[in-house]
Amino acid sequence: MGITERKEREKEQRREEIIAAAQKVFFEKGLQLATMDEIAEAAELSKGTLYLYYKSKEDLYLSVIMRGAEIMYEFFEKATATNEPVLKLISNLGDSYFEFFQKNRQYFRMLYFRDNPQLHKQVSQEVLQVCLEQDRRIWKLVIDLIQRAIDEGYLQKNIKPVQAAVILWSSSTALMQQIDRNDNYWQEQMGVNLEETLRLSNSLLLEAMMTDKGKLEYHSIVI
């Protein structure tokens, strides 16, 4: 019987259509200002139907975020899948994070709005699970890369890869958030280019973590 399968497909498609509509509205208005009626209208469905597919507005929001996380992961995978030296890969990873940010600002914003503790009232356990798994996967990619750089003698042995990952990640994210929100202010009032500042921050941190061997290699490759 292919009918139940077709139904399954159609159901999945409905879910996708709803997500697409929700994304459109969330991109335009943000979580607070977007309304379920508006999303329903965009999806050409009634509001009640949305709730047959998603538990709540927040659930929908998180589902859209997950699309963003998937895209981000693809950026990272692509950036680190070459045969270049590991330090170059780490540098590429930083660049690809920035590239993701520039090409997907809306997603970037949503991803870091997720951390907002106000959320998480009525989110389906399933969506939350996928969320965690995506996080884990991204962290693993970063941490493994750093571990490799340590193993190969480019980064100092006394640095814990998880620590290094958190440090690099946090500062990059925070600076991109600054760029997203206040780039003009810093540029015009303070005369500082934040994109350049981000690059500086990354290379300061990375170099500070390197062995002599690493520094040598880094300067020959990146600069």
Add this chain to the structure above:
Amino acid sequence: MGITERKEREKEQRREEIIAAAQKVFFEKGLQLATMDEIAEAAELSKGTLYLYYKSKEDLYLSVIMRGAEIMYEFFEKATATNEPVLKLISNLGDSYFEFFQKNRQYFRMLYFRDNPQLHKQVSQEVLQVCLEQDRRIWKLVIDLIQRAIDEGYLQKNIKPVQAAVILWSSSTALMQQIDRNDNYWQEQMGVNLEETLRLSNSLLLEAMMTDKGKLEYHSIVI
């Protein structure tokens, strides 16, 4: 005529009473879950009265945030008002930021919720102005200190003080946000102490910006 003055004082006092009540409720529930009725009840006033003193819930929220910013500034002033060497002052500044965070988590959370773009619909121009001024004052304190360290030859001359300030500030803030939200996760699942990571991040960045003279001084002072 002392009456208009007394009235003025009483009005100011009302504003303070309302803020205090609002703070209590916001601390307990956060922006979303706190209701104006609840705040009114805590202030022993009717809801309508709140709106005579504040334009909106967000306006109230921002006003509470400003209290937090004031306290934070006092931490910073105290930490940098001694006669210690400038590198020690910068190190103290980092410590005092963390101390502020630990002793005033609620304020810390609110301060960085402010950046959320969802806000700022119905906020009085006056409150927004004070907000900007407070920001400016804090940045000035940090930037001036770094400028001094450059002038005295402890930090590299080619580093822009504003850039250094943004870098140090961003990474500190981002790591404290991690600590605030996910400390347990990193500690238990990843075996990493984020407080130690924060200190590491700060010293990596700071050292990377130092001159040889600076490094010498730094190691004799801080370690």
Add this chain to the structure above:
DNA sequence: TGATTAACTGACTTGCGGTCATATTACGAA
């Protein structure tokens, strides 16, 4: 003491997230 202004109140309006009784459609058996 009465008039005028300032301060305060809470019932009401509006808007939105979420629900549910009802309607519509799709399917399969007779």
Add this chain to the structure above:
DNA sequence: TTCGTAATATGACCGCAAGTCAGTTAATCA
């Protein structure tokens, strides 16, 4: 083709909370 049943979809409705405003109370002054 027809009818019963289940799956899907609908939108009127509910509850709640932000914000408003006509009316009340309190303070000040002539």
